C-alpha cells in the first residue's frame with residue numbers, strides 16, 4: 441500500500457464516522473501509556489530516596505520520551521488525515537472536547553520536555569533513551585551556574601506537576617463525556633474509537649458491519 445492508498449483507506453473510515461485502525465491504535469496505546477505514567481510517577485514520588493527510586497525515574501523518563509515520539513507521529517498523522525466528524529464543532533460541548541484534545545496533545549510534549557529539563561539538571565549519570573533503544577543525551581545545562589540550574593529545575597518541576605494535575609483531571613472528563621454520548625445521545629462518538637469495521641447505517645450504534653458495497657435486496 442503506498443501513501444496515497446493509505447490516506448484513502450483512512451479517509452474511508454472517516455467517511456463512515458470512524459477513526460482508522462491507525463488512529464485507534466495511536467489512541468489506545470498512548471492512553472494506556474499516559475495513565476501508566478501518571479500512576480507510576482505518582483508512586484515513585486512517594487518512594488523513599490534511593491537506588492530503586494532513581495532506576496524507577498529512569499524507566500519513567502524512557503516511557504515519557506516514547507510518548508513524545510508517538511505524540512509527534514500521531515500529530516503528523518492527524519494533521520494529514522484529519523478525524524471523523526461526529527461532533528458539532530460549534531456547540532459548547534464540541535468546543536470543550538476540542539479544547540481537551542488540544543490540551544492532551546500539548547501534554548504529550550510539555551510533560552516529557554519539562555521532565556527532560558529536570559532530569560538534565562539533577563546529579564547522576566544514568567543514561568536516557570527512547571523506549572530503551574534510541575539514546576537521548578542530557579540537555580546541555582552543566583555549563584550553567586548552579587543557581588541557574590536550580591531555578592530551571594524548580595520551574596520545570598512546577599510545570600511538570602501542574603500539567604500532571606490538569607491532565608489527570610481532564611481524563612475522567614474526557615472518558616466520561618464519551619460514555620455519556622454513548623448512553624444518552626447514542627451517537628458514533630464512542631464507537632468511532634472502538635469499532636474497526638463500522639456501522640453500515642450511519643448514526644446507528646451496533647448495526648451490522650459494512651462490507652463496503654451497497655447490498656442488493658434478495659430476490660426469490
Ligand code: HEM
Nearest residue numbers: 477478481482485501504505551552555556558559597604
Ligand atoms: C507523558 C509523560 C509523563 C507523565 C504523565 C509524567 C508524570 C509524572 C508524575 C505523575 C510525577 C509525580 C509527581 C508527584 O510527585 O506527585 C512525575 C514526576 C517526575 N517526572 Fe514525570 N511524567 C512524564 C514524563 C517524564 C519524562 C520524559 C521525564 C524525564 C526525562 C520525567 C521526569 C520526572 C521527574 C524527574 C519527576 C520527579 C519530580 C519531583 O520529584 O519534583 N517525567 N512525572
Ligand code: HEM
Nearest residue numbers: 463467471474518526527541544545611615618629630633
Ligand atoms: C480511558 C478512557 C478513554 C476513553 C473512553 C476515550 C474515548 C475517546 C473518544 C470516543 C474519542 C473520539 C472523540 C471525538 O472524535 O470527538 C477520543 C479522542 C481522543 N482521545 Fe480519548 N479516551 C480515553 C482516554 C484518553 C487518554 C488517557 C488520552 C490521552 C491523555 C486521550 C486522548 C485523546 C485524544 C488526543 C483524542 C483526539 C483524537 C486523536 O487525535 O486521535 N484519550 N477519546
